[in-house]
Amino acid sequence: MKIGHISDIHWLDTQGAKFTDFLNKRISGGINLLAGRARIHSTITAQAAIEKIKDLGCTHLIVSGDLTNLALPAEFNSVRIALNRYFIDEKMTIVPGNHDFYTRESEQAKRFETYMYRTPPGNLDFGGDEIWPFVQIVKDVAFIGVNSAQPRPWFVAAGRIGSHQLDLLEKALAHPEVASRTKIVVLHHHLFQILQSPGESLRKLEDASDFIDVCLDGKVNMIVHGHNHDYSIKRLKNIIIAEAGSCSVCKFKSPNRAGKFNVYTISEQRIRIDTWLYDNNKFNLWKSLKPDDIEPIERSRIL
Numbered sequence: 001m002k003i004g005h006i007s008d009i010h011w012l013d014t015q016g017a018k019f020t021d022f023l024n025k026r027i028s029g030g031i032n033l034l035a036g037r038a039r040i041h042s043t044i045t046a047q048a049a050i051e052k053i054k055d056l057g058c059t060h061l062i063v064s065g066d067l068t069n070l071a072l073p074a075e076f077n078s079v080r081i082a083l084n085r086y087f088i089d090e091k092m093t094i095v096p097g098n099h100d101f102y103t104r105e106s107e108q109a110k111r112f113e114t115y116m117y118r119t120p121p122g123n124l125d126f127g128g129d130e131i132w133p134f135v136q137i138v139k140d141v142a143f144i145g146v147n148s149a150q151p152r153p154w155f156v157a158a159g160r161i162g163s164h165q166l167d168l169l170e171k172a173l174a175h176p177e178v179a180s181r182t183k184i185v186v187l188h189h190h191l192f193q194i195l196q197s198p199g200e201s202l203r204k205l206e207d208a209s210d211f212i213d214v215c216l217d218g219k220v221n222m223i224v225h226g227h228n229h230d231y232s233i234k235r236l237k238n239i240i241i242a243e244a245g246s247c248s249v250c251k252f253k254s255p256n257r258a259g260k261f262n263v264y265t266i267s268e269q270r271i272r273i274d275t276w277l278y279d280n281n282k283f284n285l286w287k288s289l290k291p292d293d294i295e296p297i298e299r300s301r302i303l
């Protein structure tokens with residue numbers, strides 16, 4: 001099975017937005033956009049990524065959050081249309097990022113859920129009583145979607161999964177239909193420090209350690225995430241932890257920060273990772289890794 005993974009699309013579309021929509025945390029988001037994000041992230045690059053993933057023969061697409069900038073209805077609507085041009089809802093696993101719950105108002109309106117989960121995101125009843133985590137069984141793979149995002153004050157991008165969701169995750173991983181398959185957990189936030197940023201405490205996953213304990217016990221094969229807009233593929237014991245970067249970046253200084261996506265090819269429970277990088281107006285193969293090539297990290301690195 002061939003699976004595409006994109007993240008941090010940050011689709012910009014302010015059509016229909018009212019002035020009053022910006023009289024909240026969006027003021028800081030709006031300043032960010034003016035400061036350069038709108039020039040760095042391109043909807044053309046994002047569409048090229050999705051199209052290339054489809055051309056490569058991927059039958060499933062993972063989107064690990066930050067689909068929008070300001071959680072505006074126009075952004076959700078446009079990005080959903082762009083995704084559905086190539087993949088139907090049942091062929092995608094999508095989780096939210098901090099930008100998709102940018103304001104308390106967007107969370108209360110359930111805007112992410114309304115636009116991105118027009119059909120229920122999971123297809124296995126494992127006894128969960130919330131939207132997240134959900135389990136989506138596709139052939140030999142169980143995709144498990146976890147929500148690490150929630151509205152936060154200005155300039156805070158940290159995440160939290162919460163004990164209830166972690167209990168349900170443990171339950172989901174123990175289900176026989178899940179346990180017998182290759183298990184890929186999808187969330188937005190990273191688990192160990194990737195960027196050397198002084199503001200790490202304001203952008204990290206606060207319960208990363210509790211989360212990884214559940215995954216290690218549950219023998220998860222792979223955890224995929226976004227949030228850093230950076231490339232990182234490591235192995236913690238038997239779990240591959242992978243981030244490609246943002247798929248919509250069209251201008252960059254270092255390859256790690258370039259527009260990228262990953263393709264995971266699973267055969268006989270082994271996972272090969274190909275990373276594609278956007279340069280000269282198209283995506284080109286940048287790196288290929290087999291499980292044995294992946295650099296290990298220690299449990300102590302988890303935040």
Ligand SMILES: [Fe+2]
Nearest residue numbers: 008066097227
């Ligand atoms: Fe992001």
Ligand SMILES: [Fe+2]
Nearest residue numbers: 066097098227
């Ligand atoms: Fe993020």
